[in-house]
Amino acid sequence: MKNNLLKYLRTEILPTEFCAGCGCGTVLNIFCHVVDEMKINPDDIIMVTGIGCSSWIPSPYFSADTLHTTHGRAIAFATGVKVMKPEKHVIVIAGDGDLAGIGGNHLIHAARRNIDLTVFLVNNYIYGMTGGQVSPTTPSSVPTTTTPYGNTESPFKIAELVAAAGANYAARWTTYHIFHLKKAMKDAIQKKGFSFVEICSQCPTSYGKRIGMREGIDQLKDFRDNSIDIRKVSEYDENVLENKFIVGKIAERTRPEFTESLRKINMKFDEERA
Amino acid sequence: MTRENYLNKLKNQTRFIQGDEAAAYGALYAGCNFFAGYPITPASEVAELMAKELPKTGGYYIQMEDEIASMGALIGAAWSGGKSMTATSGPGFSLMQENIGYACMTETPCVIVNVQRSGPSTGQATMGAQGDMLQARWGTHGDHEMIALSPSSVQESFDLMIEAFNLSEKFRNPVIFLLDGEVGHIREKVVFPDVSELNIYPRNISKVKTDVFGGARIPPMIEFGMGHRIHVTGSTHKSNGMRDVVSLEAHDTLIRRLNDKIESCRNEIARYKEHFTDDMEYLVVSYGASARPSMGAVLKLREKGFRIGFLRLITIWPFASTIVKELGKKANKIFVPEMNLGQISREIERFVSCDVLPVSKIGGVPHTINEIAEYIEKIIVLK
Amino acid sequence: MGKTRKKIDIYIDKELCKGCDICIELCGENVFMKSEHINSRGYYIPIPVALDKCTGCMICELICPELAVIIEKSELVKETV
Numbered sequence: 001m002k003n004n005l006l007k008y009l010r011t012e013i014l015p016t017e018f019c020a021g022c023g024c025g026t027v028l029n030i031f032c033h034v035v036d037e038m039k040i041n042p043d044d045i046i047m048v049t050g051i052g053c054s055s056w057i058p059s060p061y062f063s064a065d066t067l068h069t070t071h072g073r074a075i076a077f078a079t080g081v082k083v084m085k086p087e088k089h090v091i092v093i094a095g096d097g098d099l100a101g102i103g104g105n106h107l108i109h110a111a112r113r114n115i116d117l118t119v120f121l122v123n124n125y126i127y128g129m130t131g132g133q134v135s136p137t138t139p140s141s142v143p144t145t146t147t148p149y150g151n152t153e154s155p156f157k158i159a160e161l162v163a164a165a166g167a168n169y170a171a172r173w174t175t176y177h178i179f180h181l182k183k184a185m186k187d188a189i190q191k192k193g194f195s196f197v198e199i200c201s202q203c204p205t206s207y208g209k210r211i212g213m214r215e216g217i218d219q220l221k222d223f224r225d226n227s228i229d230i231r232k233v234s235e236y237d238e239n240v241l242e243n244k245f246i247v248g249k250i251a252e253r254t255r256p257e258f259t260e261s262l263r264k265i266n267m268k269f270d271e272e273r274a
Numbered sequence: 275m276t277r278e279n280y281l282n283k284l285k286n287q288t289r290f291i292q293g294d295e296a297a298a299y300g301a302l303y304a305g306c307n308f309f310a311g312y313p314i315t316p317a318s319e320v321a322e323l324m325a326k327e328l329p330k331t332g333g334y335y336i337q338m339e340d341e342i343a344s345m346g347a348l349i350g351a352a353w354s355g356g357k358s359m360t361a362t363s364g365p366g367f368s369l370m371q372e373n374i375g376y377a378c379m380t381e382t383p384c385v386i387v388n389v390q391r392s393g394p395s396t397g398q399a400t401m402g403a404q405g406d407m408l409q410a411r412w413g414t415h416g417d418h419e420m421i422a423l424s425p426s427s428v429q430e431s432f433d434l435m436i437e438a439f440n441l442s443e444k445f446r447n448p449v450i451f452l453l454d455g456e457v458g459h460i461r462e463k464v465v466f467p468d469v470s471e472l473n474i475y476p477r478n479i480s481k482v483k484t485d486v487f488g489g490a491r492i493p494p495m496i497e498f499g500m501g502h503r504i505h506v507t508g509s510t511h512k513s514n515g516m517r518d519v520v521s522l523e524a525h526d527t528l529i530r531r532l533n534d535k536i537e538s539c540r541n542e543i544a545r546y547k548e549h550f551t552d553d554m555e556y557l558v559v560s561y562g563a564s565a566r567p568s569m570g571a572v573l574k575l576r577e578k579g580f581r582i583g584f585l586r587l588i589t590i591w592p593f594a595s596t597i598v599k600e601l602g603k604k605a606n607k608i609f610v611p612e613m614n615l616g617q618i619s620r621e622i623e624r625f626v627s628c629d630v631l632p633v634s635k636i637g638g639v640p641h642t643i644n645e646i647a648e649y650i651e652k653i654i655v656l657k
Numbered sequence: 658m659g660k661t662r663k664k665i666d667i668y669i670d671k672e673l674c675k676g677c678d679i680c681i682e683l684c685g686e687n688v689f690m691k692s693e694h695i696n697s698r699g700y701y702i703p704i705p706v707a708l709d710k711c712t713g714c715m716i717c718e719l720i721c722p723e724l725a726v727i728i729e730k731s732e733l734v735k736e737t738v
Contacts, residue, residue, distance in 0.1 A: 001668040003724045014673060015723055020700070021677035025722025033719060043501040048350070060505055060516060065498040067353060068507035069346060070376050076343035080350025080358065083334050084308060085499050109339040178719045217682045265329045273279060
């Protein structure tokens with residue numbers, strides 16, 4: 001018996017090239033469930049991705065129009081797509097190195113612009129594809145291949161950053177919180193304006209082993225045991241929160257959407273002419 | 275119908291405008307409906323005019339956070355049915371290079387205006403130059419072909435921009451529009467044509483699912499949202515767009531075709547104007563702003579009795595090698611006035627056996643007629 | 658008296674599975690066990706060994722990184738005690 005959801009995938013290239021136990025596959029799985037449950041026709045989806053393991057979630061696996069861009073620039077490319085195709089779901093899936101590192105500027109400006117993109121940032125805390133170099137979300141003091149004596153920097157709280165930049169929707173969940181994550185992904189797709197879900201994900205190959213969690217399941221258990229609902233953070237001391245996964249909805253608002261505002265200008269000229 | 279209404283109003287009008295503005299109007303005539311850019315001297319006027327006029331024609335202007343993003347948005351828009359364009363100068367052009375390579379690799383039509391200023395780095399921001407001639411050719415990494423055009427007057431900036439879009443659509447390649455600060459900022463007369471009399475090359479869009487990255491030297495395009503679930507990637511890919519990054523054959527087939535589609539049409543794309551080459555003993559080759567005093571110098575020297583011809587390059591890349599080779603056989607010496615330290619003169623050397631002498635001037639002020647004429651005369655007489 | 662519940666079947670796509678054991682570890686009812694079966698790419702795949710304990714919570718299906726677990730809930734059956 002075959003999984004009914006395989007109809008959403010380019011099955012000729014399965015199984016995926018993800019390592020065993022990688023969270024990217026879980027995100028792909030949940031995304032397929034989301035598309036199926038929301039009854040979205042994949043022909044109405046345009047996937048835009050960058051460079052890195054999590055950019056491979058939609059490209060090549062998810063069968064929709066796919067624009068696999070240069071490193072960090074997925075949101076910039078997606079901006080051009082959305083302006084020309086406002087009726088389509090333009091969805092970006094990429095990683096922490098791509099969206100928060102090299103592409104960080106595009107991320108905050110798209111949030112400020114509040115363009116109707118849905119962005120799923122799969123945060124595995126590391127540059128996985130290149131072999132485990134420190135990323136902008138790697139926690140302090142963690143040893144990586146380029147911080148062999150421990151990370152001397154502090155990580156971004158990326159979902160909070162996007163919320164502060166003005167996104168209409170921002171949330172954080174993990175690959176352990178599959179039902180919440182599925183709901184958040186649906187909300188993000190439905191929400192008009194810039195919608196963002198940070199998905200904390202396991203990378204057993206390049207990150208887990210650095211923190212003593214050799215298998216994917218080890219990090220999933222870490223997500224399970226060390227997550228705190230954002231509505232309860234006030235009950236905790238700040239230094240306790242530092243090493244926790246704070247999950248939940250971080251922002252939801254209804255600022256005007258960018259492409260609609262652009263179109264209003266054009267409509268004004270149409271009316272004047274009529 | 276908003277674009278037609280708008281262009282009908284412009285029809286037969288005469289305006290006194292800058293080369294930057296003429297380029298923008300040319301883009302509107304060519305059907306440009308998407309502009310993404312970032313402010314930079316001396317190219318901001320292109321963006322400002324597009325911001326004001328594009329919405330009137332049903333198009334969209336976005337100011338992006340940087341030139342990298344601008345170039346990305348251009349490509350996204352192009353695959354979504356847009357005819358897209360940006361305008362920048364040296365520093366921004368440098369930032370765009372990675373995504374220009376992506377446009378070459380994914381065969382994405384788009385037009386990049388580079389109003390050149392003195393570099394490297396910030397250089398002389400307000401002073402024109404022609405220092406990016408080779409960057410336009412080789413700015414992005416890897417083997418690739420490039421189309422680059424360089425107008426010498428404001429009217430030509432308008433006319434050539436329509437050609438830039440047509441070439442970009444026909445060859446599915448980015449086209450670099452090499453203005454220089456002088457032609458970009460000079461004000462001259464432009465007469466707007468009747469759009470219905472222009473040849474606008476329509477994008478070759480396949481209605482049925484087909485290979486858009488192979489199967490023909492220039493395959494048709496597909497637009498996102500047509501249900502074909504096309505896969506577009508800057509990685510080496512097969513003719514159906516799917517990644518194949520390990521096979522020698524896949525890379526060889528793709529890159530040779532991408533080069534061949536331009537190279538095989540070199541003579542068709544490479545436009546130039548010849549003057550007084552029938553009786554010439556010496557030749558001047560120039561382009562852009564420096565072609566103007568060059569022409570003046572040629573006229574002056576001919577008045578003095580020197581048999582000197584002039585070749586003005588309009589297309590810079592692919593290089594007009596056929597005509598240069600031919601004229602190179604007739605010329606004793608070739609003089610190349612340009613506002614750099616000899617970028618195009620080096621390219622000419624590849625195709626001729628006579629002496630090629632750069633007549634370089636840098637610092638942001640164009641050559642005068644006398645500077646060029648005196649230099650050439652001195653060398654010819656001293657011979 | 659009888660208890661009404663859905664009939665649940667669990668399928669594992671043996672060729673998609675990479676033997677990461679996430680389904681085995683996260684199942685609250687210990688439905689799965691690692692089997693002796695090795696698929697064509699060398700992974701030991703899990704098998705459901707306690708199907709009767711499955712509550713149909715869907716965690717294994719939704720979290721499987723390879724879309725290799727399929728939970729099928731079919732017609733209602735009446736169990737007689």
